[in-house]
Ligand SMILES: Nc1ncnc2c1ncn2[C@@H]1O[C@H](COP(=O)(O)OP(=O)(O)OP(=O)(O)O)[C@@H](O)[C@H]1O
């Protein structure tokens with residue numbers, strides 16, 4: 229076997245060089261020992277087994293990556309890539325956006341979903357990690373089986389084992405009945421381990437055991453139970469850094485990250501901010517049973533140029549807040565105080581990190597698309613089927629475009 233393989237992509241979770249180093253450590257242990265006791269032999273065997281597992285995982289991942297990249301990647305425009313996914317009956321679960329990085333992630337999700345490989349999703353807070361986990365579940369063969377989400381950061385350490393693996397009656401004070409854990413609940417389905425970087429080290433050891441043996445043991449029980457659970461994990465932490473700091477097990481990281489999927493922060497997909505604003509302005513109005521708010525130019529300007537450290541969730545929350553607090557027209561005053569600009573925004577000046585040329589083009593193109601759709605809907609009096617026929621367009625694609633722009637056909641009916 230060729231150990232140094234140039235074909236491994238940069239950023240691959242595990243490298244042949246790292247494995248080689250481990251093999252060398254093992255070799256030198258053997259080289260310098262004159263006699264060896266059974267426990268030492270056992271220990272070396274265990275290390276060799278771990279190495280074998282890692283080699284297998286790496287080769288599995290390599291084959292997967294090759295399969296993905298072996299296909300000719302047609303140079304499709306974003307809209308066509310989304311349309312192609314739709315044509316292959318991909319389930320978006322409400323994920324929208326045509327940003328190339330997001331489409332990259334969706335295309336990897338499409339390939340990974342039907343497999344049993346663990347997926348690790350990383351991305352800043354609010355970038356849609358949980359949504360992506362649901363997308364993976366919905367597009368796999370387990371879609372009609374349970375999807376169980378566990379927030380590893382929210383469970384007190386003392387309860388973690390029982391939460392994940394269940395417990396037997398009387399296992400500890402308060403364990404009044406037998407109880408199954410999340411892994412058993414997710415049997416045949418998917419378990420989403422959110423904030424995996426928050427899992428304490430003892431919990432990591434136990435999770436590793438499940439990943440290796442597919443068996444769980446309820447707290448206080450000697451019996452083992454086989455569980456068939458597909459694992460999707462997410463983190464907004466840098467796990468490699470946690471590994472360096474001794475806070476996350478390297479072997480668990482390799483096990484979880486056979487497929488790694490990174491979601492772009494909103495500041496890298498600014499071109500989609502206008503669409504998200506109109507989407508959440510409509511959604512919040514509907515939820516709050518009010519008419520969509522009008523926005524002053526200053527507020528719109530702010531929303532278009534704000535940095536959104538909390539990403540899509542922050543944008544969504546802002547729009548809900550504005551819809552709740554504003555009367556007919558919303559202004560800067562309806563923003564939370566900590567982000568409200570101190571002085572009036574001067575166009576162009578308060579926005580040094582303005583859009584790039586390509587982002588500006590996309591925004592313009594989106595605006596043109598929206599105007600075109602609005603005109604079309606007006607002409608057919610809000611009948612989507614008729615518009616699809618006139619434009620010789622797939623009806624469901626047209627529906628998605630309308631959804632993307634927050635347009636409601638009923639608003640264009642003649643009697644509306
Ligand atoms: N591409 C997208 N299209 C539509 N809505 C999205 C998209 N990405 C995220 N959202 C919405 O943004 C909100 C945050 O998404 P989600 O909870 O999946 O993020 P997260 O990465 O898990 O955040 P956190 O790290 O804070 O838990 C949700 O309301 C979700 O529906």
Ligand SMILES: [Mg+2]
Pocket residue numbers: 357358422
């Ligand atoms: Mg989340």
